[in-house]
Amino acid sequence: MKFDTPAGTTPIDRQTVIGRPHPRVEGPLKTTGTATYAAEHHDLGGDIAYGYILGAAIGKGRIAAIDTSAADAAPGVRAIVTYRTAGPLGVGQFYVQRMLAGPAVDHYHQAVAVVVADTFEQARAASALIRVDYARTTGSFDLSAQKADAPIAPKEPFGGPSQIVVGDFDRAFAAAPVTLDETYTVPDQAHAMMEPHATIARWDGDLLTCWTSIQQMNWGVRDLARILGIPKANIRLRSPYIGGGFGGKGTVQSDLVLAALAARAAGRPVKLVLQRTLMFNNTIHRPKTIQRVRLGAGRDGRLTAIGHDNWSGNLAGGRTEPSTIPTRLLYRGENRLLRRYLTTLDLAEGNAMRAPGEAPGMMALEMAMDELAERLGMDPVDLRIANDTAVDPEKPGRPFSTRAFVECLRTGADRFGWSKRPGSPASRRDGDWLIGFGMASAIRGAPIAKAGARVRLERSGRVIVETDKTDLGTGSYTIVAQTAAEMMGVPLDRVEARLGDSSFPETPGSGGQMGAASVTAGVYAACAKLRDIVVQRLGFERDDVVFADGEVRSAGRTVSLASAARLGELVAEDSMEYGDLSQRFAQQTFGAHFAEVGVDRYTGVVRVRRLLAVCAAGRILNPVTARSQVIGGMTMGIGAALMEEMAVDTRFGLFVNHDLAGYEVPVHADVPHLDVAFIDEVDPTMSPLKAKGVGELGLTGVAPAIANAVYNATGVRVRDYPITLDKYLTRLPELT
Amino acid sequence: MKAFTYERAKDAGAAARAVAGRPGAKFIAGGTNLLDLMKIEVETPTHLVDVQDLGFDTIVKTADGGLRIGALVTNTNLAADARVRRDYGVLTRAIVAGASGQLRNKASTAGNLLQRTRCPYFYDTNMACNKRRPGSGCAAIGGYSRQLGVIGVSTSCIATFPGDMAVAMRVLDAVVETVDATGARRAIPIADFHRLWGDRPDLDTVLKPGELITAVTLPRPIGGKHFYEKVRDRASYAYALVSVAAVIQPDGTGRVAFGGVAPRPWRVEAADALLPQGAAAVTARAFRGATPTEDNGFKLPLATRALASVIAQAKA
DSSP states (O other), rough: OOOOOOOOOGGGGGGTTTSSSSOTTTTTHHHHTOOOOGOOOOOOOOOOOOEEEEOOSSSEEEEEEOOOOOOOTTTTTTEEEEEETSSSOOOOSSSSOOSOSSEEOOOTTEEEEEEESSSHHHHHHTTTOEEEEEEOOOOOOOOOHGGGGBOOOOOOSSSSSSSEEEEEEEEEEEEOSSEEEEEEOOOOBBBOOOOOOOOOEEEEETTEEEEEEESSHHHHHHHHHHHTTTOOGGGGESSSSSSSOOTTTTSSOHHHHHHHHHHHTTTTTEEEEEHHHHHHHHHHHHHEEEEEEEEEOOOTTEEEEEEEEEEEEEEOOOOOTTHHHHHHHHHHOOOEEEEEEEOOOOSSSOOOSSTTTHHHHHHHHHHHHHHHHHHHHHHHHHHHHHTOOOTTTEEEEESSSOOOHHHHHHHHHHHHHGGGGGTTTTOOOTTTTEEEEEEEEEEEEEEOOOOEEEEOOOSSSSSEEOOOOOSSSSHHHHHHHHHHHHHHTTOOGGGEOOOTTTTSSOOOOOOOOOOHHHHHHHHHHHHHHHHHHHHHHEEEEEOOOEETTTTTEEEEEEEEEGGGGSSSSSSEEEEEEEOHHHSSSSSSSEEEEEEEEEEEETTTTEEEEEEEEEEEEBOOOOOHHHHHHHHHHHHHHHHHHOOOOEETTTTTTTESSTTTTTSSOOGGGGGGGEEEOOOOOOOTOOOOTTOOTTTTTTTTTHHHHHHHHHHHHHHHOOOOSSEEEEEETGGSSSOO | OOOOOEOOOOOHHHHHHHHSSSSTEEEEETTTTHHHHHTTTOOOEEEEEEOTTSOOOOEEEOOOOEHHHHHHOHHHHHOHHHHHHHHHHHHHHHTTTSSSSHHHHOOBBHHHHHHHOOOOHHOOTOOOOOTTTTSSSSTTTSSSSSSSOOOOOOSSOOOOOOOHHHHHHHTTTEEEEOOTTTTTTEEHHHHHHHHHOTTTTTTOOOOOOEEEEEEEEESSOOEEEEEEEOOOSSSSSOOEEEEEEEEEEETHHHHHEEESSSSSSSOOOOOOOOGOOOOHHHHHTTTTOOOOTTTTTTTTHHHHHHHHHHHHHHHH
């Protein structure tokens, strides 16, 4: 099915199942521990062996010698794979990292070897017996030190041009009566999802099946085929359940590649779970950014000049953290200069983490807007409203498909009680707590991409949906089933969604906030085709047929849906493809975040007291799962604002705090009441569902809202995330 | 994890002898720290002597009106004990400020005293660490040291003792009771229990090989208001940047110890005497000679401010 004109009325608009707050259909499996995650398939047969990865001990250099003899002889060891035995390995298309070091070591904890043994404990013990002599070479690990020499990034596949020039920024900035020119830093961050990367790999002749944990099955097959040098057709990946990913499991990581190599070497299926201590330096992460924001405004607050320069580093061939993305479309302003600079760093690869670009970009831009509001003497909400734009500021002929931005701001301000904000910084106390309010805008792209599905109508009338979409705990099973239930006119419990199998029709999986919108459109297309088949089978006139209540009705005639499959199961497969609506319209999601914090006036400890997110993201397919997505993002935003940082040791070239004791993410006690409101809207330019994703919108803007609240509480501006007390302790208001 | 042998000791003497007679042997109780360290081969015992059958799991009153806490009393049970809550509030507050409920259910009183530093370089076997591998150097010096020590450290090691419970015990003048392989018993004041690193940071405490902790005693209650102020980046399940254990009397005198700053709970009795003069006077004395790094210099003003908060609460 092709979608190239805005949707009119569709069966989805009935909203008998879609749009309803159905709890997650797979929830009982998870609460009873019976959902099978990657490492939990105990029914595969065969004699599963265990793999354990040895990570490189240096940040940059070469393996001068490697001696596995002691490990080879250790109890239970069946195989050891190193670069000398692995055969040639390619590189994936999305990540540039090499999955196995040797002889060059590209970054700390890059895999040097995988040991296969009869038990996990044997494999782990043997890995420590491998002797590796390294020849260390000088690496580059310090973004700040290399910033001055970093060139503009080359053309990149995501995030638009590396340099965007509109109007004459320099002149407008110089002429602006009120200006701001500040630099902000966002540190390296880890996904730190609960389930580690994990794979069970099994070879049946040339056919490789992997039970794994990745977000995009089709990318996984593509990248694994490239790396192993085998045909895509020989690979089947299965990720029915994923214990969190946040982009860290976008596609193939070392666990998948090395499990496959290990299984081939051992001649047995191999289970490999990446140990937590390796996850920080072995896999991808959100790279550090240094961002200079320059804003020029009239005294009425209207922006005339917007400058945003972004520096980040990566392995050779890697991309930038594209923090300038949100600045392209959020605010008006005739003169714009956005640049992304890239330098080579020999740290683990920087790549996608929840709202890549937007999340760190907004941490800078929205703090800058808060600072500008203060210089203007304007309310921060009013400043945002004054800079709303109905059109793409780079292409004034291109309108937004929907833009409920101002409604988000006004709804949020009202619901939060923004008018009760402390008018000047450090002006309100509650006992020993300094109280502050802060807010920030939210924006995140609403991409949508070709997605397919296969729908079966069983003789019983049950509907089965199969797609390679994944569910990271986000609700994919539920919204896929809801879509099919709505389309086929059956109750939700008559639909079964089967996901996460690369043999199913392709989707863009879970990533880039495009999963929900894309897969539901694919399911829509397949269901539309199945409806046609049903109509034909039942001999209805096509135009006025209604699918409802397990029945098919037309012109007074009512037949059960199941009867269409009386003679055998009906199957339809289709995908949704797109025309140029995304070029004609700027398709984005919008929001506003509000925060109240308390800062201990003695110790500087920050506690978030409440957060509110107001989101506009097209039709909300399921308010329960959508809310869960948003509050998850808000929780992640608390971490980004207040604690998350991978500390770089620039001497040795590694992230030092590479475990969950050292890399702190919020715990329950850090997370207060989280309030979420959705603006009631649909976006007919997206798909027949008129829906957009919401998973990344919930994160963008949270951290700067909290940071701005800390400023409002203390009067101390910290532009270096995370906002930890050591950065402002001695500048807190005098103790009285 | 290196292969090891294991036995369950039947009595304290046998346990002490089993460890003393075997290089590389260690006691294990709750195992909440030791097992983690064994998995990453920071700890590589050849033999484990499990002491969980030895009893030592009660809290009884002592002749002088104090409490004797068995070495195997869990952190949860110690914190919840009605007598501890009533008379030694600082101890309950310190314990529940540490770790998580699950860990406190498993962790023992003696094990809590023996937990090892959380310095990230100690945890990474690729890094030089005099504590883990004597003579290899200290990667933390000149590295990422935000969490590390500001006083009592040395040119060999700047790690901190990470615990909370012991900081409260230091304020309470607790005494650690032990028995060794010969059956000899010792009573070690907590002030002397943890070593300063000097040139032997591999030795955390003054315990001799095979010397087994049997109990910790608390002197009779000293009254006053009890505080444990733990400052950290997140609200729970994090080690202290700085913690303050304090008992403040109605006249403003009292005792104070600091956690998260040194190889041991940091208390300077001469500084206690300055409490009536305010927090700055106390910390100026307590942290005299401090050698913070660029990363952790904030711990000095933080200690002062955290103590000021406690003093203000005591007056309220």
